[in-house]
Amino acid sequence: MHPHLKVMLSIGGWTWSRYLSDAALTPASRQAMVASCIDMFIKGNLPLIGTSPHGGPGSAFGVFDGIDLDWEWPGSEGNAGNIVRPEDKQNYTLLAAEFRSQLNAYGAQVGRTYSLTAFLPADPAKINAGVESALFTHLDFATVQGYDLVGAWDPVTGHQANLFSTASSPFSVDLAIDTYLGLGAPAAKLVVGIPFYGRGWAGVGNANNGLYQPSSGPARGTFEDGVDDYKKVIAKRGTVFYDPVAGAAWKYGSSTFWSYDTPQVVAQKTSYVKSNGLGGVMVWSLDGDTANGELTTAVHNGLS
Numbered sequence: 001m002h003p004h005l006k007v008m009l010s011i012g013g014w015t016w017s018r019y020l021s022d023a024a025l026t027p028a029s030r031q032a033m034v035a036s037c038i039d040m041f042i043k044g045n046l047p048l049i050g051t052s053p054h055g056g057p058g059s060a061f062g063v064f065d066g067i068d069l070d071w072e073w074p075g076s077e078g079n080a081g082n083i084v085r086p087e088d089k090q091n092y093t094l095l096a097a098e099f100r101s102q103l104n105a106y107g108a109q110v111g112r113t114y115s116l117t118a119f120l121p122a123d124p125a126k127i128n129a130g131v132e133s134a135l136f137t138h139l140d141f142a143t144v145q146g147y148d149l150v151g152a153w154d155p156v157t158g159h160q161a162n163l164f165s166t167a168s169s170p171f172s173v174d175l176a177i178d179t180y181l182g183l184g185a186p187a188a189k190l191v192v193g194i195p196f197y198g199r200g201w202a203g204v205g206n207a208n209n210g211l212y213q214p215s216s217g218p219a220r221g222t223f224e225d226g227v228d229d230y231k232k233v234i235a236k237r238g239t240v241f242y243d244p245v246a247g248a249a250w251k252y253g254s255s256t257f258w259s260y261d262t263p264q265v266v267a268q269k270t271s272y273v274k275s276n277g278l279g280g281v282m283v284w285s286l287d288g289d290t291a292n293g294e295l296t297t298a299v300h301n302g303l304s
Contacts, residue, residue: 006115007063008064008067008068009037009066009067010069010070011069011070012069012070012072012119013070013072014079015079017070017071017072018079018082020071020095021082021088021091024074024091024092024094024095025085025087030091030098031098034098034099034102035102037067038067038103038106041060041067042067043106044059044060044061045057045060065114066103066114066115066140067103067114067117068116068117068118068119069092069096069099069119070118070119071092071118071130072119073126073129074092075089075126076125076126088129088130089130090132092130092132093134093135100116116139117141117142118139118142119143119145119193120144121144121176122144122146122171123176124179127179127180131180132183133185136184136185136186141189141190141191141279141280142180142189142190142191143192143193144177144180144190144192144193146192147160147161147193147194148160148195149161149171149172150169150259151199151227152199152200152215152217152219153226155214156212157201157210157211157212157215157250157259158211158259159246159248160195160199160259160260161173161194161260162243162246162247162248163247163248163265163269163272164245164246164247166245166246168212169246172246173247173269173272177190177192177278187276187279188278191278191281191282192272192273192278192280192281194261194269194281194282194283194284194295194299195230195260195261195288196230196261196284196286196287196288196289196295197227197229197233197285197288198227198229198230198233198251198260199227199260200221200226200257200258200259201216201218201226201256201257202216202220202256203215203216203255204216204252204255204256204257209241209252210250210252210255211243211250211252211257213257219256219258229288230288230289230290230294231289231291233251233258233260236253236258237253237254238252238254239251239253242262242265244268247265247268247269247272249264261295263294266298267302269281270299270301270302270303271302274302274303280303281303283295283299
């Protein structure tokens, strides 16, 4: 239906980055990992399992248009149990270089161009621990995590995806982008992540309309407490507030606080992307939007 749509295979993530430090450690390990990924996901050589007729050499060729690296996080702590080394920073660049080299070589064989992208952290400490400017020479673009800046793991409510830093919300999308630009990353290769979900707290007092107030813990969510899809958050009771200075919105009602992006916030963020010559917008994730694509429409309109 959409032949120009590019589909990338993302490797890693919060729960599957444990051994990426090992995979990136040596020239041999990098070569082996990349060759394995290209064999299965780009060449499409899926295994034949049991008596199933599905799979086999080339059975999934053409499904994916490239690879997305989602190492969370090189050189710094991510999920519990992840292997972390100081040399991850340099090895990440070397791993990306190996992906770029093998993707280019195979692409030349089959007459196609394959993309390489990465998902990168927003915390300046994690950026400095795991990302160097040379990484961007191998990437088509990088998506920057523009959310989860705070959450119900914090005892006090706050903005989880604010565009600009304030005294009470020091982390921000703008701070992350400035950090990458300071490293020498090309603005046009930086893509801002926008959440299609909210972070919620319960037991919140009504001072300051619930913002920056102590909580009793995470608010009830559909699949996980403390988080819910945008389409669920907008159906919850409460009053919506907007902070144009921080570039953030929230809903407060019945002692419950939800930090989430509204179409108004998305408009502010897409304007920021255009005015700063950035590469565009990424969202996590499409299934959090309304049936009529309320936030997706706001992204489209803002970038048009």
